[in-house]
Amino acid sequence: MPDLDLDQLYFAIVDGNAKAAAAVTQEAVAADVDPQLLLTDYMIPAMDEVGAKFEANECFVPELLISARAMKASMEVIRPLLLGKAVEPAGRVVVATVQGDLHDIGKNLVATMLEGGGFQIVDIGTDVSPDKLADAVATHQPQLIALSALLTTTLPSMKRMIDRLAADGLRGGVKVMIGGAPVTQDFADEIGADGYSDNAAGAVNLARQLMAAAA
Ligand code: B12
Known part of the structure; x- marks a missing residue:
């Protein structure tokens, strides 16, 4: 799938675009991208970025909530795959x-x-x-x-x-x-x-x- 740009997943979560986050995640999964890589290299860094902005007073609770919602939309797509792969949680x-x-x-x-x-x-x-x-x-x-x-x-x-x-x-x-x-x-x-x-x-x-x- 040549058009697949995984940075779009990162930015969809940072921007709080749940629809885009789910869509890119679905495309990535359909293209056999490892869901663990989506989580560790794109989704978690996106939430880390939003968290850092929040702590620096560069964004506020509403932005945090819409990014969290986008993250959730993405998680819904990969959760069954992650469970299937028995990924070790952080705790x-x-x-x-x-x-x-x-x-x-x-x-x-x-x-x-x-x-x-x-x-x-x-x-x-x-x-x-x-x-x-x-x-x-x-x-x-x-x-x-x-x-x-x-x-x-x-x-x-x-x-x-x-x-x-x-x-x-x-x-x-x-x-x-x-x-x-x-x-x-x-x-x-x-x-x-x-x-x-x-x-x-x-x-x-x-x-x-x-x-x-x-x-
Ligand atoms: C929304 C709200 C409600 C909603 C709750 C809806 C819901 N599903 O949660 C409703 C309308 C139901 C409600 C009811 C009541 N509420 Co109210 N409510 C609020 C309000 C406006 C916002 C709270 C909120 O969601 N903030 C946004 C979230 C994101 O912030 P947060 O919860 O603080 O969480 C952040 C941090 O604290 C931290 N955090 C939170 N939890 C944890 C846990 C861990 C482990 C860690 C590390 C961090 C962490 O991280 C979060 C994100 O950064 C506040 C006022 C305010 N500005 O805070 C009053 C407020 C909390 N409520 C208040 C009151 C009095 C009540 C009622 C008693 C009113 C009444 N007479 O019926 C009832 C109590 C009901 C009950 N038994 O709980 C008072 C409390 C006063 C006090 N000092 O005790 C407040 C402060 C309003 C006020 N100024 O009087 N409420």
Whole structure:
């Protein structure tokens, strides 16, 4: 397929053009391009670029969301192929919004960025109780947990979740990162979380650091 230009995939994701991202990915797959190469050489670098722009205040949440949507559209095309090839993920992350809290936009963004960073995501939703988190950790054996809270009233749920993991003997094998508008580094330290970031792009860097520290 001589007209196939894979840089178009990179730019479609940076520009947040979901239709173009899916179309180029489909063309590439039809032309037998390795889906792993699409992910590592074009899709992840595109999300890294958007993440870097976001951290530099060169783009904002709406742009991040539309790029994330384009990334997802591309991921939908290659996910079955990647699963078929048993590609080794960067790590498995259980993602949740804490008990009492229904805000999921930030959580979903973090999940998508992590997925773009090569992590396998187990999203257990919003209003997640310590019981549900402990069950998910026991079942899915993640290396990382990402907890989100947007309400000051639900911040204590984060501590309850971490305490519950410790009580169940599950805390040692997993790193917990937390985020959401009212969360601070001081709060993360206070409740014994392993890391905090105030944005979704930073969450990917943090996840990579925590994986490296655990290795
Ligand atoms: C959208 C919204 C809603 C929507 C949520 C829809 C949805 N599906 O999520 C609806 C309408 C349902 C809602 C309801 C309520 N809301 Co509301 N809501 C908001 C609003 C406007 C935007 C939140 C948002 O999505 N931001 C965009 C995302 C991308 O940002 P983010 O979540 O902060 O996530 C980023 C970072 O924090 C970080 N991050 C997030 N999670 C994680 C996790 C990890 C691990 C890491 C590393 C990073 C990370 O990365 C993300 C991307 O950069 C905020 C105001 C605001 N400007 O924040 C109020 C706000 C959060 N809501 C508020 C309130 C009070 C409520 C209600 C109680 C209102 C009511 N009286 O019913 C209810 C509570 C419902 C409940 N039980 O949860 C208050 C909270 C006040 C407080 N300090 O506690 C706010 C601040 C509005 C205000 N100024 O009063 N809300």
